[in-house]
Amino acid sequence: MITPNLSWILVLPILGLGLVCLVGADKTSLIRRISNITVLLPFIYSVWVYAAYDHAAGGFQFVQNIPWVVPMGISYHLGVDGINSLLLLLLGAVSFAAVLISASIKERVKEYYVLLLITIIGTYGAFLSLDIFFFYFFHEVAAVPVFLMIAIWGSQRREFAAMKLTLYLVAGAALALIGLLALYLATGLQTFDLVAIQQQLASHPLPIEVQNRIFPLIVLGFGITLTLWPFYTWAPVGYAEAPTAISMLHAGVLKKMGAYAIIRFAVQLMPQAAHCWMPIIAVLAILNIIYCGLVALTQRDLKYILGYSSCSHMGYILLGLACFNVLGLNGVVFLMFAHGIMAALAFALTGFVVDQTKTRNLDELGGLLKCMPFIGACFMMAALASAGVPGFANFVAEILVLLGSWDQYRWLSVLAIFGLVITAIYLLKAVRLGFHGPLNPRFTRLADAQTLSAKFPYVMLLALLILVGCLPSVILTHIGSSTRVIASEAKQSF
């Protein structure tokens, strides 16, 4: 049987990027076609990787390891386990949807696609890397393209939003880098290879006082990417002003890199420190859920509601991390996937609405179901999914997190359930104000998404949400094969 070669997931889009660079800036339809294919190919490849991953065997598979900078112990080391094979799938789906809905971009098309492709390549690289250096390297590649894309194609306050988002993320990345370097030096192995470090630390954990110093640096650094309370303020404004594709990618996937890094580098490598810091993280998680949820309640701007909602849901990811058992960790990874798809769907739909109506203000919108029934129906389903209605993937994820946390943090779990009620309130409010009620006469001539190709991205994301929601085992078997290992290592260490 042929096994997938993971490098293709990076090489194919890089080749596509080169092609797009070569095409003249005025041939927009050719650029769009190349970009769509460039993003579709790694998506298909990721599906293959996901399907070919043997979850019974577990561990890292399809590994490639090429020494890169020998004196520092940096290697080009790719591989997937149950967690990142799922995240590749998430990125593939979201990036494909994002590049399809970018058809509405009419200005500076070439620059747009070049920057979008760089962002996507960087994110793929980060999820594929089993080398801490290369994870960081790829994770930072996306920073500048995102800045430029928000600043060029964003809405009114785009320059402010772009700068705020980028500076927060760079600050987080710098903190995380210092933490990772300290970790590298503390292991004394002279290697950035995640697998080697995992093996070493599983048998010889770092002294607890060293762990306790490095752990907060990494968690805080990547926590900023994950909109950890109180460092979330960049996200709502950033997502609101960004062009739709970037809102989708960032809220859906890029911010999950923070959670992924915390699981891989902080929780798994320093379980004792994780144990010490977990109660604090759990409290911060609840602040995320409740505080951001309450802020979302007061918003009248559709994109801000989604932005705060996305920050609020990161609380469940943090809560799941804090309980540190198989159920909770399964919930975390499941939620990363479910929330990624849901957020991308919601931002894509909002982008469509804003494109048509030229406003995000709920007071001006209203009755949109009458003129765009398809988009309205999809938005309602996304809202229901987000509120945790059974049948959608988010329900499974949130139930898993809450089951995991119930024994350890009883009262916090009650508050987290209360957070779901808040979510339901603000999203139903958004649906009522935006899509029900009398139609604003300005909007009677608006068109729905009509062609099949226009509807496809939304249908694809919705289908994924429902499929995974009804058949959670499709992804739970993959997730479980990796989280079991992390949780059992953690158990042994106390």
Place this chain on the structure above:
Amino acid sequence: MFPIINWSLISLEVLMAVILVFLVAVDIALPKNAGKDWIGIFSFVALFGLIVFWLTQGDLNGVTFSGMFVMDSLAWFFKGIFLVTMVFVFAMTQQFFKSMGERRNEFYLLLWLALIGMCLIASSADFLLMFISIEILTISLYVMTAYLKSDKLSIEAGMKYLILGSLASGFFLYGISYIYGAAHSTHFDLVQGYCQTHDMAPMTLFAMVLIFSAVGFKIAAVPFHMWVADVYQGAPTPVTALLSVGSKAAGFIVLIRLFFGVFGAWHADWSFMLAVLSAITMTYGNLVAMFQTNIKRLLGYSSIGHAGYLLMGAAAGSMLGASGINFYLLGYLFTNLAAFLVIIVFSIAIKSDEIADYAGLSKRCGLLACAMLLALVSLAGMPPLAGFFGKFILLMAVIKSGYVWLALIAGANIVISTYYYLMIAKRIYVDAPRSTVPIAVAPSMQILLAVAVIGIIMIGIFQGPFLDAAMTAVKGMYLSMKI
């Protein structure tokens, strides 16, 4: 007895001197208003020849002129940096002084003199030779800085640079005299032997502070940075480029030779001082750079910030720190030269260095905009560009040496500097252009821009070979200096 001189060690400098004398003769012999830029063309060919010759010298190792002149892998590495810098600076000069006619030829000669000075600095193994070669470099820089006779800013810059530079030279000599008093020699080997056998005394500490103040002047470290902004702004742009890359690198090789080699045994005594200076330097440079409206001034303050980052490597005082400095300088070379190439092409076309005039550059010239963006992002230290890996090693070096607080300050500085670099990027790519007239780029400039950009990307992605070069350079020094 007459000492035996190993001419092969010093052949590069001798060749340069021969070329310089030849060019002086050509300059005199050439008729006025000769149609072609003969000296420029010959300089260019000669530089490429020298680079080829330099490539063959990689294995040279030895001491000559009674131990005053050393040729080792460290000197070799830095001579490479200087030669490549000069290729760029000569091409910049050729464009920048196009209208100046005869006076351009004299400028070329001064550049050759500066190159000889820099190469001699790299090979000094004695305080006296080091002092003299620093003067050769600095004096030619004084003249070049004030070269635009009719430009008030240029004259002012030359004056400031001269006064503060002379002061720094004085400090350096004064420091050497104390060293001589203590160690009874100016030879690096002998002084180093003295340092290994004696503890630091107040007198030698005083000498070290004096010497560091002179080095600090060259690398533009706080509090010896006062000249930077005005000189960077006023000097002809090729000189600014030379100051920010070549002269800074020359300062750092002095720093490496003295503080890692000669005073290496006293590492514990001086490393904290350098760590504090590094923190102050980077914070000051980056904070002040935020408020600049002139691009050359901004790069001046940002170069202070980069001196701060580079000093982290010196503060770390380890081999990792020294190779970090080397690698960082290598990346900084291509990055900063790309930025200055853009500035020169832009200022020739628009006659302005104001950042506000860069608005909408991407619509007027895609190549310039793209090169500037890559240079800025590399300066900010983002992957996959050269600036990132340099900062990465330097941060690792300081954390390894226990200065985690310094790494955190550097992290904060990276955020500050990202802000102002991205503000320029925003101007170039987002703002509306003031005029839509396209800017043309001369073919020679296009080639050099391409070389610089490829350099930035290659060093950023294929770090291995460049890091090897940077590490070999200091490994050799550690051997020859017997540490």
